[in-house]
Amino acid sequence: MGLSVPAAPTAVGGVRGFWRQFRRHRLGVAGLAAVVLLGLVAVFAPLLAPYDPFSTSRNAFAPPGSPGHILGTDHLGRDVLSGVIWGARVSLIVGLAAAFTATVIGIAIGAVSGYFGGWVDELLMRITELFQIIPRFVLALIVVAFFGSGLTNLILVIGILSWPQTARLVRSQFLRHRSLPYVDGARVVGMRAPRIIFSEILPNVMAPVIVVASLDIAQAILLEASLGFFGLGDPNLRSWGGMLNTAQGFVQRAWWMSVFPGIAISLAVLGFNLVGDGLNEATDPRLREGS
Amino acid sequence: MSRAGAPPAAAPTAGETVLELRDLTTEIRSVRGLVRPVDAVSLRVRAGEVVGLVGESGSGKSMTAFSVMRLFPTKAARLVSGEVRLRGRDLVPLPQEAMRAVRGREVGMIFQDPASYLNPVLSVGRQLEQQLQAHAMGRGARARIAELLRDVGLASEIAGRYPHELSGGQAQRVGIASALACRPALVIADEPTTALDVTIQAQVLRLMARLQREGGVAMLLITHDLGVVAEVCDHVYVMYAGRIVEEAPVASLFAAPQHPYTQGLLAGVLDLIEPKPIEVAIHGSVPDLASPPPGCRFHPRCPHVMDVCRRETPPHFEVGDARAACWLHDGAPGAEATA
Numbered sequence: 001m002g003l004s005v006p007a008a009p010t011a012v013g014g015v016r017g018f019w020r021q022f023r024r025h026r027l028g029v030a031g032l033a034a035v036v037l038l039g040l041v042a043v044f045a046p047l048l049a050p051y052d053p054f055s056t057s058r059n060a061f062a063p064p065g066s067p068g069h070i071l072g073t074d075h076l077g078r079d080v081l082s083g084v085i086w087g088a089r090v091s092l093i094v095g096l097a098a099a100f101t102a103t104v105i106g107i108a109i110g111a112v113s114g115y116f117g118g119w120v121d122e123l124l125m126r127i128t129e130l131f132q133i134i135p136r137f138v139l140a141l142i143v144v145a146f147f148g149s150g151l152t153n154l155i156l157v158i159g160i161l162s163w164p165q166t167a168r169l170v171r172s173q174f175l176r177h178r179s180l181p182y183v184d185g186a187r188v189v190g191m192r193a194p195r196i197i198f199s200e201i202l203p204n205v206m207a208p209v210i211v212v213a214s215l216d217i218a219q220a221i222l223l224e225a226s227l228g229f230f231g232l233g234d235p236n237l238r239s240w241g242g243m244l245n246t247a248q249g250f251v252q253r254a255w256w257m258s259v260f261p262g263i264a265i266s267l268a269v270l271g272f273n274l275v276g277d278g279l280n281e282a283t284d285p286r287l288r289e290g291s
Numbered sequence: 292m293s294r295a296g297a298p299p300a301a302a303p304t305a306g307e308t309v310l311e312l313r314d315l316t317t318e319i320r321s322v323r324g325l326v327r328p329v330d331a332v333s334l335r336v337r338a339g340e341v342v343g344l345v346g347e348s349g350s351g352k353s354m355t356a357f358s359v360m361r362l363f364p365t366k367a368a369r370l371v372s373g374e375v376r377l378r379g380r381d382l383v384p385l386p387q388e389a390m391r392a393v394r395g396r397e398v399g400m401i402f403q404d405p406a407s408y409l410n411p412v413l414s415v416g417r418q419l420e421q422q423l424q425a426h427a428m429g430r431g432a433r434a435r436i437a438e439l440l441r442d443v444g445l446a447s448e449i450a451g452r453y454p455h456e457l458s459g460g461q462a463q464r465v466g467i468a469s470a471l472a473c474r475p476a477l478v479i480a481d482e483p484t485t486a487l488d489v490t491i492q493a494q495v496l497r498l499m500a501r502l503q504r505e506g507g508v509a510m511l512l513i514t515h516d517l518g519v520v521a522e523v524c525d526h527v528y529v530m531y532a533g534r535i536v537e538e539a540p541v542a543s544l545f546a547a548p549q550h551p552y553t554q555g556l557l558a559g560v561l562d563l564i565e566p567k568p569i570e571v572a573i574h575g576s577v578p579d580l581a582s583p584p585p586g587c588r589f590h591p592r593c594p595h596v597m598d599v600c601r602r603e604t605p606p607h608f609e610v611g612d613a614r615a616a617c618w619l620h621d622g623a624p625g626a627e628a629t630a
Contacts, residue, residue, distance in 0.1 A: 180407075181402075181404070181407040181408050182407065182408055182409060182410045182411065184362065184364075184408065185402075185408035185409065185410070186410070186421075187362055187394065188360060188362060188394055188395060188400045188408075189394065189395030189399075189400075189421075189422040189425065189469060189472075190391050190392060190393070190394035190395030190396055190422070190425050190426055191391075191395075191421060191422070191425040192391060192425065195421065195424075195425060199413075199421055200410055200413070200421070203410075203412045203413065204410070204411065204412050
């Protein structure tokens with residue numbers, strides 16, 4: 001009858017099964033490689049950077065390939081490579097923390113909205129739409145200009161402006177899940193709404209949320225770099241956007257000042273976007289092989 | 292320990308009335324009008340007893356279960372009148388939170404399709420733990436879960452399994468474990484064996500009967516399968532088009548069914564073994580509840596239909612140890628109208 005027969009292990013679920021799905025998406029793997037590289041550079045920045053990113057020297061405008069300065073120096077003689085390496089830290093911290101903030105807010109609002117429905121849903125969705133139609137960049141610019149551009153402020157501003165997509169996604173998932181039998185099952189055994197929302201339904205809808213979160217990281221990195229480019233980055237940190245900002249005046253004289261931070265930004269944004277795509281395909285049951 | 296309405300801790304004593312429905316009526320507002328899938332239903336389940344609620348699909352038997360739990364499949368459904376007494380306490384006026392504390396704690400429920408009622412991404416153990424935690428019984432959950440799984444004949448490793456890794460029989464055993472997890476006074480089983488293979492059906496039925504006897508819980512068994520009724524029930528209620536048409540101890544029901552509908556149901560069962568003349572089987576189908584026939588709802592299909600059946604709803608007549616809502620028993624020797 002099958003009581004003593006162990007169930008056959010399936011490809012569905014499990015870290016190993018997931019990795020097998022993800023690996024099939026070549027660009028996703030390439031993106032993951034870029035992201036891992038970025039992570040290692042950020043973590044080991046003090047060991048990898050040949051110079052202090054702020055230390056100036058008389059050797060200004062050294063072109064790439066100069067002795068001791070593989071990527072050249074800027075107008076103050078600061079090492080571009082060291083700046084790019086330390087900038088990875090800022091980008092990654094802002095990207096991860098802002099996307100995390102956005103995801104937490106998005107989950108809370110979307111879950112409550114989708115699970116309870118009715119006027120709660122109406123109200124929360126109108127607020128969500130409001131946040132969606134605001135030009136994010138302009139508002140970020142204003143808020144940062146007003147409240148200061150410390151790292152925490154950057155993270156909060158970007159996070160608070162980035163949750164609507166997650167909220168809408170989570171809401172639509174909850175709308176679908178709240179009437180599934182397993183949720184009735186949870187009600188029948190007497191669970192309260194918070195437990196049903198966070199412990200029963202949420203684990204079922206996390207896969208697409210993680211996909212959106214990885215895309216959010218890319219967007220947050222881009223937004224942070226844009227703010228930095230306009231001179232609204234954290235002044236105490238060397239960031240890619242900040243390097244682009246200083247490079248503006250020297251585009252013709254020292255192209256390397258803008259090109260290398262630019263490449264770094266592109267790689268980071270592309271990397272997280274590709275990881276998002278790969279995750280999306282790996283978690284989409286329609287694209288799965290076998291069962 | 293419990294935040295709202297601490298449930299009575301003592302186990303029900305044998306013979307105590309655990310569940311009593313009095314004139315329970317539930318309505319569904321639909322585009323085609325007001326439908327009453329549960330119409331003035333009264334029934335009683337005592338501790339240590341298995342009571343069957345039998346009827347065709349659409350007769351309102353599952354809706355009766357939902358009414359007890361006050362969890363309806365649609366927002367358009369509403370309990371309109373009557374009482375749901377659980378160990379003497381009427382559940383109908385209880386606020387939502389108190390009702391929640393009853394579900395899964397004082398009343399356990401077993402479903403037809405247990406696998407779909409399990410959360411696909413949580414392990415069996417985690418789900419049972421969640422239920423125990425929801426009723427402030429999270430301390431010692433691990434030991435309790437191992438004990439429960441053993442009771443339903445599963446290895447304790449099953450706690451680490453996910454629903455898609457379970458067979459149908461295993462999933463139903465987990466469902467039974469969940470229904471019994473908080474030591475409820477009442478278990479409602481809605482077609483618990485219908486979706487299972489025949490061989491597993493018998494095992495699950497025997498398991499339910501054994502656990503029910505050992506734990507002294509009361510069980511309301513909802514089914515369309517008279518074979519199941521004969522095997523495990525002590526007392527039976529027959530439901531037709533939202534109403535109880537007959538009630539009897541199981542032996543009497545099978546020996547001498549009093550309502551023509553019950554007679555037809557039994558004839559349908561016996562057909563398989565020894566074919567009967569076709570006229571005793573039930574013709575037609577369950578009436579549309581949006582516009583039920585007047586009088587006795589069974590009269591359009593009844594082989595013994597009389598004038599009075601078309602006009603007036605029959606009361607329950609006592610016939611021996613049975614009660615049947617049929618005019619045939621009006622004035623019959625020994626018959627007495629009640630309620």
